[in-house]
Amino acid sequence: MEHEDFDILKSSGKKVKFSLNKLQNSLRRSGADNKTVDQIIDTVRDELYQGISTKEIYNRAFALLKKQKSVFASKYKLKKAIYELGPTGFPFESFVGAILKYSGYQVNIGQIIFGKCVSHEVDVVAKKNSDYIIIECKFHSEEGRNCNVKIPLYIHSRYQDILHNFEDKKENQIIPNQGWVVTNTRFTKDAIQYGKCAGLYLLSWDYPKENGLKDRIDRLGLYPITVSTLLTNREKQFLLSRDIVLYKQLRGDMFYLDHLGISEKRKQKILHEVNMLCNE
Known part of the structure; x- marks a missing residue:
């Protein structure tokens, strides 16, 4: 056959x-x-x-x-590695924030912003020059679950409520000018259609084409700590709990590996993989 x-x-x-x-x-x-x-x-x-x-x-x-080579396997497991950031979704928010931070944005995670009707806990707030982005992250820890149209519908209404609260503000105050929805899975066709129509920016594993999450991660070398084939699950969870979400962060935070009791030989292997993966 x-x-x-x-x-x-x-x-x-x-x-x-x-x-x-x-x-x-x-x-x-x-x-x-x-x-x-x-x-x-x-x-x-x-x-x-x-x-x-x-x-x-x-x-x-x-x-x-x-x-053949651990670095090939690490890169290949990217999609699975993002699922492994779960189950709460908070490390995924930190991961999205870290990607924007390395792109020059000033980032805040889990910020309360007042709307006209109610206050909203916003997953990620990112600012750079004239950009003021309100980002909602939708993390799925199970494969095969996509974001349907209800997600951008709901997030758009929250975004509009926040915008309405800025209507009577001072002239020199920076006003949110972009609403994003970011997911580690995929959007349905209806969700994408609504996002385009409503003016929401949708970012998923493979959308927009050639500028989805996987493309940005590969391009910038911003791999999550969970891609590592050299760290154990226990070690990864320890690092995530210390807000180490990017593999390249280990370069500046080597004392965490010492704290975990990782041998010098193994530490050098890990650092070599970090450098191979993260465009160095």
């Missing part, structure tokens, strides 16, 4: 045809060379069967990449 004829099971429960191109592209994004990609493709293709889950394909490809 040709590999194109295999049905695979997505995390949403939907069956789709296996795409060799999608697997090749995701492997290439990891930075692996063509020879490594071809070897992994051949191995995975030989192990396909009807109804195999995308999770099983991912796990196999990840294990093969990790054998």
Whole structure:
């Protein structure tokens, strides 16, 4: 049977045809060379069967990449690593804030802003020059859950309430001029259509095209701490609890690794991976 004829099971429960191109592209994004990609493709293709889950394909490809080079595996697991920021969603808000901070914004997390009708706890507030952005983050810790139109509808009404409270303010006061919705999953077509119509900026895993979360992270080298294949889950949770959400932050906060009792040899391996991943 040709590999194109295999049905695979997505995390949403939907069956789709296996795409060799999608697997090749995701492997290439990891930075692996063509020879490594071809070897992994051949191995995975030989192990396909009807109804195999995308999770099983991912796990196999990840294990093969990790054998070759840990930094390839770390880059490949980006999407899964963002899910691992959960379950509360707060580290995801900090992660979104950190991405904007490295883009030159002044950032506040969990700020109370008064609306005309009620006060609102805003996930992320970002300011730079004339930009004053109000950001709501919608984090899903389970794969296969998308953001439907109800999310931008609800957030747009909050944003409008905040704007109405600025109507009678002083002339020199900076007024919010952008409302964002950021999710680690995807938006439905209706959600995107509403966002465009209402003037909300929507940012998801792969939207806008070529400027989604995955593109920004790859471009800026701003990988979450959870991509690491060298740190244990316990160590990652400890670092997240100390507000270390970006892998590159470890460069300036090495004493956390000392606090965790990580050996000098292992520490050097971790730092090497950080430098390889984070555009240094």
